[in-house]
Amino acid sequence: MAFEDNVRTARTINGLDVTDGLNRFAGKENLYDKGLSLMFAKIESGAAKAEELYNAGDFKELGIHAHGLKGSLLNIGAKTLGEMAFGLEKAGKYDDPDYIKQNIGTFLEEFRSFGADLSKIYAPKEEQQTDPLTEVVRKMLAAASSFNYDGIYNGLDELLALKLTDEQTEAAKRIRAFVDDFDIEQAETELKKWIL
Numbered sequence: 001m002a003f004e005d006n007v008r009t010a011r012t013i014n015g016l017d018v019t020d021g022l023n024r025f026a027g028k029e030n031l032y033d034k035g036l037s038l039m040f041a042k043i044e045s046g047a048a049k050a051e052e053l054y055n056a057g058d059f060k061e062l063g064i065h066a067h068g069l070k071g072s073l074l075n076i077g078a079k080t081l082g083e084m085a086f087g088l089e090k091a092g093k094y095d096d097p098d099y100i101k102q103n104i105g106t107f108l109e110e111f112r113s114f115g116a117d118l119s120k121i122y123a124p125k126e127e128q129q130t131d132p133l134t135e136v137v138r139k140m141l142a143a144a145s146s147f148n149y150d151g152i153y154n155g156l157d158e159l160l161a162l163k164l165t166d167e168q169t170e171a172a173k174r175i176r177a178f179v180d181d182f183d184i185e186q187a188e189t190e191l192k193k194w195i196l
Contacts, residue, residue, distance in 0.1 A: 003033035021077030043115035063092015105146030
């Protein structure tokens, strides 16, 4: 896709103000396209690093990491995500673990969802051709990482609507049982088996 097509497609992404992003790149679509591409390339590693710091309880470093993400997000016009990252940055700086605990899950889910939207433009073609089962499982993993039970249950409904093998149907039932018991960790472990 030429950079003009990429920018045109980017205008369809919710939460992305392409006009604002272009202004930050002096109106040059080729540079803005490169900025979007660079953001896409670091979304998964950025999310994984944020999770790692959160799980380690290193909220100060998480705030510093969120500062870097904030700048990148605001530069491309992802204002809402940039503001969410700014909130995490401030919470890390001013030692507000409650804010981080309340907001990290939503941020990570939205951040990864944004990455999925960008993947429609920037992922190599073979990565774009994912099967419906993998798509649903990835959505469920994103929901699980932020303890979004509704997202997991919606994903289970989508899974069961697909043509599954008997073994996959049994695995889906195990996942539902884990979620019903609020055991997200076991549900995630079971889900990861589907895409590894």
